[in-house]
Amino acid sequence: MDVNQLLAGLTTVARRDGIADVTGVEYDSRRIKVRDAFVAMRGETTDGNRYIEAALTKGAAAVVTDSREAYEELALKHPTLPVALVERGRRALAEVSAAVFGDPEKRLALTGVTGTNGKTTTAFLVESLLKSVGRTCVLIGTIEYHVGDAVRASEHTTPESRDVLQVFADGVAVGASEAVMEMSSHALEQERVWGLPVEVAIFTNLTQDHLDYHGTMERYFEAKLRLFEGVGTVPPRVAVVNVDDAYGRRIVEAARHSQVLTYGFDEGAEFRAIDVRMKAGETRFTMMTPKGMVEMLSPLTGRVNVYNLLAASAAAYARGLTVEEIVAGAARVGQVPGRFQVVPSGSGVTVVVDYAHTDDALRNLIALARELVAPQNGRVITLFGCGGDRDKTKRPKMGRAAGEGSDLVVLTSDNPRTENPSVILAEALAGVKTTTGTTCIVEEDRRGAIEIAIRAAKAGDIVLIAGKGHEKMQILAGGTVPFDDAAVAAEVLEEL
Structure with a gap:
């Protein structure tokens, strides 16, 4: 696409136009190809602005930077190069990537899962339920990524926005209509999911973890809460929340702009489990739903997986599955690697x-x-x-x-x-x-x-x-x- 059109779509502090056709986007100079836009941004462990010259040597056609010093230096050394100066590099990366990949996030109904425990299993379960009624899905999570039936190695629970949008674009190309993502607290706070419109947001629970990064439980919670406020987008259409968790009850109070579906063992939960019976390789329970009681059978084991099944069931319901379809899909789910x-x-x-x-x-x-x-x-x-x-x-x-x-x-x-x-x-x-x-x-x-x-x-x-x-x-x-x-x-x- 025309570089001036691309840069004009950014929220910039300053911009210098030029003549170039941009066909890709990268934030890692080692992956640059000819005619890519290079987004140079400050990260947690390094500063991408140190690698601008390396990106240009490899053929970068334009640069987006969050460093005024780098912007001014480029004006002197490369006066004809299209360059944009932005305040927030990660937001710019999301905006440039969406434009380059053709806004695939707008063509997928996205379910985001956050919480300390249960994210991976819940995400797998949501995908499995959606696939059980014939929908093609994209899955991004801790264990692996799925693009339709293809499986890819996972490098991060929630990758940078450019990589998310690449997977989304690949999914759209094979006919995907749904996406399911684990959204870590790091990714939410660092805005790696900036601009992704979330249809259904799931909160599993919050217990002590990652305090080396967040410092306090309150800051950890605030990072999770961002999913329900909207990260550069409107809040989710539906919030699926574990009300047995004290932090979950706080999210219910905060999610005023979303339809809220609650789950748990608590009597007030809309998706509620009673009469749980389990053995290794099998769990049975009665699930209360807004449409009445149904009997659930799953090859997954344990009380924690009852929570995961309740969360996935509520999310699938929000995505239009009937309770009968949910029951049938839950009985056919497979074992999640490394989860019991x-x-x-x-x-x-x-x-x-x-x-x-x-x-x-x-x-x-x-x-x-x-x-x-x-x-x-x-x-x-x-x-x-x-x-x-x-x-x-x-x-x-x-x-x-x-x-x-x-x-x-x-x-x-x-x-x-x-x-x-x-x-x-x-x-x-x-x-x-x-x-x-x-x-x-x-x-x-x-x-x-x-x-x-x-x-x-x-x-x-x-x-x-x-x-x-x-x-x-x-x-x-x-x-x-x-x-x-x-x-x-x-x-x-x-x-x-």
């Missing part, structure tokens, strides 16, 4: 891989395991670790949660990143020691720890391998190495 993922075993021991990486998620996971082993008088063996370079205050809390609910705890490394693993282990171990009489084995090597946990189990026991879930890598100070909890567990089980 059962590793096949013929030993009588149940081994589960789960992404639980907060004290609340760990406590819920252990409570579910306790319910499942109760009929056999089995034990709960919990393996967990804590991530490095992240909120340190939750480490003893996770240790306490593991110690209070488990018969045996195996403490190991998660993703230590640049921190000393032994320091992380000591901080988590302090929490375990506040419980009474729970045995804790410390093994820094995660592979060795998984073997210890499984070898300690007997028929009727359940082994929980928590923290990394779907992840296929372990991040160490010396670099990233391949590591898959489920694959390692399967190897150990086969050896046994």
Whole structure:
């Protein structure tokens, strides 16, 4: 498209026109192609304005910058280059990308999911329900991206707007009419989802996480709340909110410009679960809906997945599915990788891989395991670790949660990143020691720890391998190495 037309659509501080035809957009100079527009913006770890010359060398046809210094320097060094100076680089990236990709966000009905726990499973469930009635979808989330039936690797829970809009455009090209996205608190606060019109917004819950970034729970909540206020757009048409959560009740009060559908176990919830019955690989419950009661059956297990099913059901209802279609779709959903993922075993021991990486998620996971082993008088063996370079205050809390609910705890490394693993282990171990009489084995090597946990189990026991879930890598100070909890567990089980 004509560069002057492109730049004219931006909210600019200053602009210099030129002659160019722009065919793409990038914010990473390493990915620049000839005739791309380069959006140079300040980020959390680097400043894209340092790479303007590299982008021009590779053929960038125009530059959008959030640095006045860079703008003035370009006027001297490249007087004929089309350049725009903007106040907010990420907003400009979203606006330029939407124009270059042909505004695909306007041709998809977007469901956004936010919250501490349950985002990934809820997003998968919403997509599954929409697909069950023949709709083609785009999914963007922690585990992977979907474009129709094609699966792509996920680099971020919520990528930069340029990459979101590329996926949306690819989805529109294959006939997608729906999009489902996990929207992290980081992405909402950093405006990586700027300008995306949200049709349905889901709030799952809020528990302590990411305080290394947000600082306080209130700021963390305020970041989540942005989804329901509209990030550069009008508020969502429908807000689906967990009213069993105290922060959810605050969102109900704030979402005055949206239709609100509530869910939970609370009597006032419009989508409510009663008479829950579950076993490994199956959950049944009666769901109260605005259209009456229906019987739900799902291959997913646990109370947390009842919440996820309620949220997805309310969102699907908001997207026009009947309760009968929701019931039929819920019965056919598949297992979500790394979310209560059962590793096949013929030993009588149940081994589960789960992404639980907060004290609340760990406590819920252990409570579910306790319910499942109760009929056999089995034990709960919990393996967990804590991530490095992240909120340190939750480490003893996770240790306490593991110690209070488990018969045996195996403490190991998660993703230590640049921190000393032994320091992380000591901080988590302090929490375990506040419980009474729970045995804790410390093994820094995660592979060795998984073997210890499984070898300690007997028929009727359940082994929980928590923290990394779907992840296929372990991040160490010396670099990233391949590591898959489920694959390692399967190897150990086969050896046994």
